[in-house]
Amino acid sequence: MLIRPVAIKDLDGLIALANEAGTGLTSLQPNREQLKARIERSIQTFRQTAEQADQGYLFVLADSNDEPVGVCGIEVALGLSTPWYNYRVGTVSHMSASLGVAQHVPTLFLSNDHTGHSELCTLFLAPAARGNQNGQLLSKSRLLFINVFREAFGQKVVAEMRGVSDENGLSPFWESLGKHFFSMEFAKADYLSGVGDKQFIAELMPKFPIYTSLLSEDAQAVIGKVHQNTAPARKMLEAEGLQYQGYIDIFDGGATLEAYIDDLRIIKESTNETAKPILEAETNTAELPHISYLVANQQLPNFRCILKRASSTAEASHLTDREFHLLNVDSKDTLHIVPLSPNIP
Template structure:
């Protein structure tokens, strides 16, 4: 059984393994021991913290196999982005250049540099190791965060975003970055991506063009990938779109991958989640549910068979599931059908 739980210091080797396997373009998992250990420590402090207002808390979790103890992946939420270091994006918009006198009417697209998402919550650091990409594991890793946000909404912004990895090849070459590099930078995409991952973002403000960029001036290769995702990211994007996330024209400044967003209250798994009281016992239900306890510091979530009695507002879980979720008879859970 895979269980989502808060990361701890002992998970560092597993997190480093995820960082190494995630490949180029995965900014939130840099292959850097100091940064990864700092993220773990920051997450531990964030989970233990009582908050009165949303700040720079970061909640990082892992998916652990309860039988072997192996970590299958990682997932996280940033409570509010851009408060300690700027969070930059490009916004893709359309303008018209027209002259009635000359009978000219041109529709052109612009990329405008900015940090419009400051203060929003962000879904981040979703990575499932290749051998675990089967069954409902990916849905568990992604959607467990929505149960957390539904149950503990005071810890998160009303709007949540997700930055989707854009197009790059196995060697880390991004067509969009190649154009930026040629005209404004002199470093490779992998180096720029790494610097961002370790928090060294000063070069962005120093070198990134501040005026809008006309898209038709970019190379054809760069134009073609604006708003497109990496092949490995396509399943995650589809899942978020099913949850109600949409792109409003914002893209990543390095690889032009899309930014998607949704009001927390409008996320499908938040809207339709049930809050039930637990009965522990064997049952014969064949229905799969994504289910979590209602603790925050000791958050646990998994997916499996649950018998739900809607009339009595009862969720019957097996003893094994109750143990994995740290549940006692009569505790409350939050769950959503799969």
């Protein structure tokens, strides 16, 4: 499996992935024109010809036939061209000294607090490709990319997680809140936002704080929670240092995770190593080492990342002919390497 930049040839593959993803993955909608534009924007970003407000990287996880079986993305700076909305979960206190009553009510405040931050987005792996650490490769390769090209990104990174919805795509948070203001189904609002038509949010979203006690019990219960299929991705990102800080998606109430980029585990532990041919002794090893490493080149237009088993970071820099080809590097080129999981020496 290989992480590489998306290409125009991947359009049909992305359409197929979007259809598999279903409702709730806002930034991956089965709209051919929108996905083509997204691919072209990514190509311009890799070529460094896009303005900062329009920069967005898109990567695919390609199988042995170079067909996309997964997709992930990074938005460089949120909210610079169009507002980036979410809810901040806060508290409003109401007190009456004469009655001896004090009420502290959870409240949702419309927020643009993440303006200018970078975002991890558009993560989806085809069900047939799940397993063998492919999900971790797909998700965490973005953090390694951010570290390799650190100057291109801001101080913080956020990840808006898919919120709770049922097998029919119904979101209890939307049914109790958003539906009353937008007069449309959750799937349609999610679709419009995903294809870039976000003006309706500014026009129709309530500007005043929302008291969560006025929402249904089902809606209150999913605030800050994530879809069952997204729970592993949340756990993975939290292990890397991202945390829920009280911000949620305005449509489905899903948690938004965030962190200072320089505090992330992958940023702290990744190192540079020189690419070398694999040693003969390593090719004769009876069993593969059990430690997995992310190994990437340092080429912005032609970024590549693979997963490699090795006994140490130094050994992970020893490549087979196939790995040299996949990473598009020669002997003595610099590799960026980090253990796939935390707490690995």
